[in-house]
Amino acid sequence: xxxxxxxxxxGTSTDEPAGGTGEELLAVEGLVQHYHRRGGAxxxxxxxxxxxxxxxxxxxxxxxxxxxxxxxxxxxxxxSTLSRCAAGLxxxxxxxxxxxxxxxxxPPDRAQRRLVQMVFQDPYSSLNPRMTVGQTLGEVLRYHRxxxxxQVADRVRELVDLVGLPPRAVDQLPRSxxxxxxxxxxxxxxxxxxxxVLIADEPVSALDVSVQANIINLLLDLKQSLGLxxxxxxxxxxxxxxxxDRIAVMHSGxxxxxxxxxxxxxxPQHDYTRLLLSSVPRLATRRIPAVEAATx
Amino acid sequence: xxxxxxxxxxxxEIPLPGGTLHAVRGVSLSAxxxxxxxxxxxxxxxxSLTxxxxxxxxPVPARVTGGTIVVDGVxxxxxxxxxxxxxxxxxxxxxxxxxxxxxxxxxxxGDQVAExxxxxxxxxxxxxxxxxxxxxxxxxxxxxxxxxRAYPHELSGGMRQRVCIAIALSADPxxxxxxxxxxALDVTIQAQVLGVLARLRQERGVGxxxxxxxxAVVSGTCDELNVMYAGRIVEHGRxxxxxxxxxxxYTAALLRSVPDPDQPVHRLLTIAGQPPDLMNPLPGCPFAxxxxxxxxxxxxxxxxxxxxxxxxxxACWRAHEPEDWPQAISEAALEGVLx
Numbered sequence: 001x002x003x004x005x006x007x008x009x010x011g012t013s014t015d016e017p018a019g020g021t022g023e024e025l026l027a028v029e030g031l032v033q034h035y036h037r038r039g040g041a042x043x044x045x046x047x048x049x050x051x052x053x054x055x056x057x058x059x060x061x062x063x064x065x066x067x068x069x070x071x072x073x074x075x076x077x078x079x080s081t082l083s084r085c086a087a088g089l090x091x092x093x094x095x096x097x098x099x100x101x102x103x104x105x106x107p108p109d110r111a112q113r114r115l116v117q118m119v120f121q122d123p124y125s126s127l128n129p130r131m132t133v134g135q136t137l138g139e140v141l142r143y144h145r146x147x148x149x150x151q152v153a154d155r156v157r158e159l160v161d162l163v164g165l166p167p168r169a170v171d172q173l174p175r176s177x178x179x180x181x182x183x184x185x186x187x188x189x190x191x192x193x194x195x196x197v198l199i200a201d202e203p204v205s206a207l208d209v210s211v212q213a214n215i216i217n218l219l220l221d222l223k224q225s226l227g228l229x230x231x232x233x234x235x236x237x238x239x240x241x242x243x244x245d246r247i248a249v250m251h252s253g254x255x256x257x258x259x260x261x262x263x264x265x266x267x268p269q270h271d272y273t274r275l276l277l278s279s280v281p282r283l284a285t286r287r288i289p290a291v292e293a294a295t296x
Numbered sequence: 297x298x299x300x301x302x303x304x305x306x307x308x309e310i311p312l313p314g315g316t317l318h319a320v321r322g323v324s325l326s327a328x329x330x331x332x333x334x335x336x337x338x339x340x341x342x343x344s345l346t347x348x349x350x351x352x353x354x355p356v357p358a359r360v361t362g363g364t365i366v367v368d369g370v371x372x373x374x375x376x377x378x379x380x381x382x383x384x385x386x387x388x389x390x391x392x393x394x395x396x397x398x399x400x401x402x403x404x405x406g407d408q409v410a411e412x413x414x415x416x417x418x419x420x421x422x423x424x425x426x427x428x429x430x431x432x433x434x435x436x437x438x439x440x441x442x443x444x445r446a447y448p449h450e451l452s453g454g455m456r457q458r459v460c461i462a463i464a465l466s467a468d469p470x471x472x473x474x475x476x477x478x479x480a481l482d483v484t485i486q487a488q489v490l491g492v493l494a495r496l497r498q499e500r501g502v503g504x505x506x507x508x509x510x511x512a513v514v515s516g517t518c519d520e521l522n523v524m525y526a527g528r529i530v531e532h533g534r535x536x537x538x539x540x541x542x543x544x545x546y547t548a549a550l551l552r553s554v555p556d557p558d559q560p561v562h563r564l565l566t567i568a569g570q571p572p573d574l575m576n577p578l579p580g581c582p583f584a585x586x587x588x589x590x591x592x593x594x595x596x597x598x599x600x601x602x603x604x605x606x607x608x609x610x611a612c613w614r615a616h617e618p619e620d621w622p623q624a625i626s627e628a629a630l631e632g633v634l635x
Contacts, residue, residue, distance in 0.1 A: 074482035075453075178570060179339075208338040208509060213553035213564035220563070235482065238557040242564065265557070279487040280557050281512035283539060 024101060025229050026086060026116055026197045027062035031095035033081050055081040057253035058095070061231075063197060068223060068230040070244030070261065072237060072276070078253040083201045083233045087118040100196070114144055117190035121202035123182030127174040133160065133185050134170040140192045159188045164218060180211035187218065191226070198222075199231045204239060216242055237280045241265055249273045298369055299326035300387060300471045300503055301350055306363035308345045308354065315575045319345050319358065321527040324601075329470055332497060332504040334514035334535070337524035338550075340571060343507045346524070347473050350505075351390050352380055368470070385416070389464035393476040395456035399448040405459045406432070406444030412466040431462040435492050454485035461492060471503040472496075478513060490517055511554055515539055520607075523547045526571050526582035529601065533608035543610040546583045581611070589614055 033056040056078040063069045073079045084090040086097055088108035097104045099112050108116070120126035128136060137156045141147060147155045160169050163184040174182055183203060190198055200219070204212040216239060222228055234240050240247060240261075247264045249257040249272065257270040268274045308320035320342040327333040337343040348354050350365060352372070364373045368387045372380045392398040400408055409428035413419045419427065425444075432440035435458040448456055457477060464472055474493070478486040494517065496502050508514055514521060514535070521538050523531045523546065531544040542548040552565035569586040572578055581587070584594040593613050601609040602616070 074484065209511070210338060210550060210553045210567040213555070214566045216555070217563055217566060236555075237483070238555040241557055241560050242555040261560075275484055277557070279483040281483070281486070281490075281510065281516050282557065283512050283515045283551070283554065 023065040024062050024098070025065055026100075026199075026231065027060075027098040028082070028086055028092075029060050029096045029098070031056055031059045031061075031082065031085055031097065032093045033078070033085055033090060034093045054253050056085065056092070059250075059253075059255050061248055061255065061258075063229050063231050065196070065229055066223075066227055067245045068232055068243055070240035070247040071231060071233045071250060072235065072240050072247060073250035074235060074276075077250045079233050079235075079250050080201055082250070083118070083199050083231060086231060087116060087199045088113065089118070110144060114146075114193040115195055116197045116199060117193055117195040119183070119186050119190050119198060119200040119203045122206055123179050123186055124174075124206075126186055127182060127189075129174055132171050132173055133165075133188075136185065136189055137192050140189055144193055146193060155192075159192055162191065162222075163188045178211070179207050180214055183207065183215050184218065187215075187222070191222070195228075197229045197231065199233070201233045202235070203232075205234065205236065212239070219243060237277065249276065299328045299366075300368055301505065302326040302366040303346070303350060304364045304366070306346065306349055306365060307361045308342070308349050308358055309361045310358040312575075317574050318577075319527055319574055320349065322363065323524075323527075323529055324363075325522050325529065325532070327471060327503050327505045329503050330497060330501040331520065332506065332518040334518035334521045335505065335507045335524060336509065336511060336514055336521060336550075338509055338571070340526075340574070341524040342527040342574075343509075343524045344475050347390075347475055347505065347507045351388060351473055352377070352384055353390065385467060385469075387469060388471045388473055389467060389469040391457070391460050391464050391472060391474040391477045393479050395453060395460045395480070396448060398460055399456060401448055404445050404447060405451070406440075406446075409459065409462045409466055412463065416467055427466070428462070431465055432459070434465070434496075435459075435462045436488070437462075452485075453481050454489060457481060457485075457489050458492060461489075461496075465496070465502075469502065471505065473505045473507075475507045476509070477506070479508065479510070486513070493517065511539075511551065523550070526578070527574055528582060528611065530583065530611045531609065532601065533604075533610075537605075537608055543604055543608070543615040544583075544612045545587045545589050545614075547610075549588075581613070 035053040035055055037051050037053055059082060061069065071079050071082065081090065085092045088097065088104060091106065099108065099115050104112065134156050137159055138152050141152045141155055142149065156170055157167060160167065165181060165184055174185065177185065204215050207215060219230070220243065223230060232240065232243055244261050247259065247261050248255045249264065249270065251272045257264060257268065257273045264273060265277065268277055304324050305322045306320060307318065307322060310317040310319055323346050325333070335343045335346065345354065345358060349360050354360070364371055367384055370383060372383055375383065399405070406425070406428050409431055410424040413427045414421065414424040429440045429444065432443060437443050437455060437458055451459065478489050481489060490513065493504060497504055506514060506518055518535055521533065521535050522529045523544065525546050531538060531542065531547045538547065539551065542551060549565060549567045553567065555564060567586055572582050572585065578598070580595040580597055581599050584590050587594065591613065599611045599613045601611045603609050604615055
């Protein structure tokens with residue numbers, strides 16, 4: 001595990017843009033999250049009370065301004081637990097979560113929540129099916145008093161436009177949207193609070209490849225135009241390479257390797273990283289020129 | 297050599313309250329012994345339904361409404377359900393995406409593998425058990441003796457998928473139909489399971505028809521690809537030809553939208569718009585509304601699969617145009633955005 005905390009300097013990037021200016025926005029230090037699993041009736045009678053699942057077992061990570069940190073690993077490695085702790089949705093067993101240098105004590109308060117927002121994996125279950133897009137976004141804006149009430153409607157329209165949805169989307173229910181469009185709504189909801197850090201937990205895993213490309217491009221655009229920092233959690237190495245400045249590889253609850261994207265991909269140090277990279281299926285041929293496309 | 301499975305102009309329709317969804321529209325394809333054929337497409341393209349139609353496992357209320365399905369030289373379309381099932385299962389077996397729901401949760405895995413040899417092949421209990429142990433060993437389950445008594449929930453996803461493959465092999469099929477067999481698995485496990493399938497093909501000459509949305513998976517596994525879009529096969533050809541020089545704009549666009557782990561690009565190419573609604577009849581090429589290379593004819597006439605070279609077909613009116621075609625398409629794509 002890499003104990004290095006001052007990030008952005010941990011790797012010299014060559015072909016990919018370097019991280020931000022070094023101002024730490026989100027950090028976890030010595031983060032531990034253990035789940036206690038109560039055994040079945042027979043196990044308890046036999047005297048084996050409960051077992052402990054060490055989902056996250058001592059992780060230090062930080063995201064600095066303007067950078068995207070990719071967190072990769074296979075199912076069960078603890079990456080989702082880590083991102084939920086970082087978002088303040090889970091209270092860690094031990095260790096600290098810091099937002100802009102300030103340690104979280106219990107659930108984040110309103111101001112802290114505005115700093116860090118989350119986009120979820122499943123765009124079908126993470127939206128309220130009975131609320132229109134306008135209501136979903138309006139609720140967030142009103143609760144956090146992001147803009148004065150009379151301006152909420154205007155702001156909703158701006159957000160819908162920002163994530164590339166048509167204006168009529170405001171009055172529609174989530175069920176009338178495709179998976180990719182729903183994920184755009186989820187991103188708009190997170191962006192409504194003008195956060196500095198976006199935590200995205202597998203945001204494109206439930207989407208088709210052509211739609212996935214759309215959402216990746218959108219996140220890259222938003223990073224550029226809004227100066228967002230991101231903690232991007234994914235099991236898909238190709239997607240992570242596309243979007244991250246720096247990468248942390250997680251395995252069995254600990255970070256086994258951390259470095260700049262180019263570094264991790266071109267000269268992986270840890271055996272597990274090598275195994276992961278060699279397992280990624282690749283297109284047999286890639287002679288089609290990579291075209292720099294404009295967005296749709 | 298005759299094909300083990302041939303579909304000719306197969307249609308699948310799903311009657312729904314609001315009308316009929318024409319999910320598969322005139323699909324023809326074939327797979328032979330020892331061949332690995334891929335069927336690629338995005339969600340809703342009809343790839344899974346095509347496979348299920350071949351195995352007579354369509355979910356209610358979907359049904360085959362046209363075309364013929366020929367399995368091992370016998371047309372099964374007109375058979376009684378019982379005879380059809382018997383014939384199909386003597387030639388083919390299927391593997392599903394979700395191994396946890398595919399297996400019986402209340403039965404030990406060994407008994408599930410031994411069930412087909414015992415019931416269908418009429419083996420004795422002990423012979424069936426020996427065969428099940430042998431099959432579990434073949435799919436790479438270490439120490440099959442002790443695993444025999446495990447229940448599905450006690451195994452990991454990769455192990456369960458191996459059990460499913462063992463069950464599929466238990467009646468000695470000539471062709472395995474696999475519906476997204478590795479989608480629910482981690483990449484390292486996916487590599488192992490794909491390895492098992494490749495080895496079976498090599499050692500036993502089992503044919504494979506693989507349905508997946510993952511182009512990288514099919515490119516490493518299959519010799520031949522069929523690309524599906526909106527219920528139709530839009531391009532068919534040898535894998536390397538199709539990946540190297542696609543002659544359908546959808547294939548070309550799809551290939552460019554896949555991020556490459558070895559070569560990040562500044563922006564991924566995306567496909568504007570959405571697939572058509574399959575409830576309605578489509579007057580022209582289903583891809584026309586999203587196609588950067590669309591011409592007037594595309595909107596009114598459905599392009600058939602046109603032969604380009606040996607074994608390579610594309611359902612595009614412009615497939616025959618000159619060599620720099622893919623480049624022209626991408627330029628058209630950029631131009632389309634500027635317009």
